[in-house]
Amino acid sequence: MTYCLGIKVNDGLVLAGDRRTSASVDDVRTYNKLHSFEFPGNRVFILLASGNLATTQAVLTQIQDDLENPEAAENLLTVRHMFDAAEYIGRLGVEARENVPGKDKEGESLHLESTFILAGQIAGEEPTLYMIYPAGNCISPAPEMPFLQIGESKYGKPILDRIIRPHVSLGDATRCALVSLESTMRSNISVGPPLDVIVYRRDSLEIDHRMQFDYSDPFYNQLQAEWTRQLEMAFQALPRFYWEKEESREQQEEIMLPQQQVQQQ
């Protein structure tokens, strides 16, 4: 499994994902799921992938081939809008599955689908985020809840639902992405470190920050420890039930009892 997410805030884009990939429980590897195509000053694309790794790699290879082939009908440099780039990658995904020679011979156990998040900006346009489905069609997120997730997305969704809004800073969006990944990794072993993060500042037309975090990374350890400590404090601040007061009073009375007996003697 995989967990990748993309966030679009007013200041730019944050993309993050884990590196765990598993063909089976005894075939676990690490693989980078964040792929970038940078043309500084002109356009920047970041592609996140979940699903079948062969399909993903076929798409990445074809993207590169098309960029190097002057006769290609379309490539990431010729597409006019981000939406065209998303449709182009959607088509590559469908073609990659069509091209698998034994696709009809393996039965229902063969899952060739890959789902992508495409993020980036083309000069003169807004930075954008698209989810590209295995069928080749795509959506962008609602402006009020500007994030997309692929793969094992449920564990890490509540914190995004609470924090991510268009006005949050790139720093807060990046921290939120890491907390979302951290919650997922704690609850599901199919998502695992290292984590990759790309931060793109609006209109910079080049990637601003690339970060990788392993469990041995001091910053990541500090974030983990602080989040754990803060969550416990948050939890302790919640209101008490009426029956807890009764019970603590009962307990207090029980504790008082020996002393009262002493006084009565």
Next chain:
Amino acid sequence: MTYCLGIKVNDGLVLAGDRRTSASVDDVRTYNKLHSFEFPGNRVFILLASGNLATTQAVLTQIQDDLENPEAAENLLTVRHMFDAAEYIGRLGVEARENVPGKDKEGESLHLESTFILAGQIAGEEPTLYMIYPAGNCISPAPEMPFLQIGESKYGKPILDRIIRPHVSLGDATRCALVSLESTMRSNISVGPPLDVIVYRRDSLEIDHRMQFDYSDPFYNQLQAEWTRQLEMAFQALPRFYWEKEESREQQEEIMLPQQQVQQQ
């Protein structure tokens, strides 16, 4: 969909669930998913259900029939151990599905399975928690992570993973169950209020507290508001990235600039 959970701590058991049930998006109803069978001083059972509502109701009806039938081979009063009760309910679930007249005629769209959590205590035994699968077999949770979830379980799992340990109080376990349900309801509309909660204190052999929370409940509102406030504070306490310092310095320099210009004039 449904989300129900059971927690077993040293002090007793906490059971909680939502009441939303939907046959389709235009057929949404509320239905209590926490069912209790109390024999004070002797034994207490709480049964939580997710899945096919007809199967669940058939099982509940059969449990009641068997209790009222002196010739029943087995019922909740004759089972010796909690494990026997779990196996008994597992068998009822399998039988309920077998008894559906048109079960083979509806094709793959017919999902008759129900999954249960059985919680309770029989005098002389430990309080226990079982997950009963549609196949009729069952498991109890690991002592170190003493909780079970059925239905839409992923959104609310991270907070349980962090907080629930055997030593936590019944109050903390109940608050954690509510936070877990609240996170799920925020992220998934198939889980919705009101929420039912049952608290069972170890060795009391009767249910100690039954609570129901709607969005209009003042205590629930206080818990919601406080958790939102605390989570935001927790989030703000996380460490900053190196590039945030640089950028805030840059921003500061930009702000300084006009003043410096004034001084130079």
